Amino acid sequence: MRGRKAKFQIEVDDNGCYNVTSHHVSNPKKAKVTVKRGKKMTIPRYIYEECFGEIPEGMVVRHKCDNTNCINPEHMELGTQLDNIQDAIDRGRTTKGEKNPASKITTSIAKEIRELQGNISIKKVAEKYNISVTQVWRIWTGENWEEAI
Numbered sequence: 001m002r003g004r005k006a007k008f009q010i011e012v013d014d015n016g017c018y019n020v021t022s023h024h025v026s027n028p029k030k031a032k033v034t035v036k037r038g039k040k041m042t043i044p045r046y047i048y049e050e051c052f053g054e055i056p057e058g059m060v061v062r063h064k065c066d067n068t069n070c071i072n073p074e075h076m077e078l079g080t081q082l083d084n085i086q087d088a089i090d091r092g093r094t095t096k097g098e099k100n101p102a103s104k105i106t107t108s109i110a111k112e113i114r115e116l117q118g119n120i121s122i123k124k125v126a127e128k129y130n131i132s133v134t135q136v137w138r139i140w141t142g143e144n145w146e147e148a149i
């Protein structure tokens with residue numbers, strides 16, 4: 001990014017998501033950057049405008065990858081606020097099970113999943129065990145199932 005533009009530190013994951021480590025992107029209240037004329041906008045919105053130009057009135061930036069911490073412009077699309085609300089509802093439904101990974105996998109499966117790290121793609125692992133990519137990621141990073149390390 002050029003000149004005085006905001007700088008972000010990112011980590012690219014197996015999904016191609018640019019996970020921001022320097023800002024709280026997924027918290028829209030904190031994740032505002034000040035752009036020209038003191039205008040504030042959320043980071044994904046800022047990135048989108050940098051890449052694709054101005055966002056039409058009433059439109060919001062949505063994540064195709066469902067990773068709100070991601071600023072890969074290719075993972076973004078425009079939608080309406082209503083789409084976003086629907087997404088949030090759908091996500092609420094799915095994260096209920098996700099918050100408690102024990103409901104879906106056991107320590108031995110977590111161990112198996114850990115052993116697959118580096119051998120097959122994160123998406124394949126998620127499909128194989130019918131869990132979300134995020135869950136696989138958490139197992140791989142040791143965020144969940146530390147006992148399986």
Ligand SMILES: [Zn+2]
Binds near residue numbers: 017066067071072
């Ligand atoms: Zn992404």
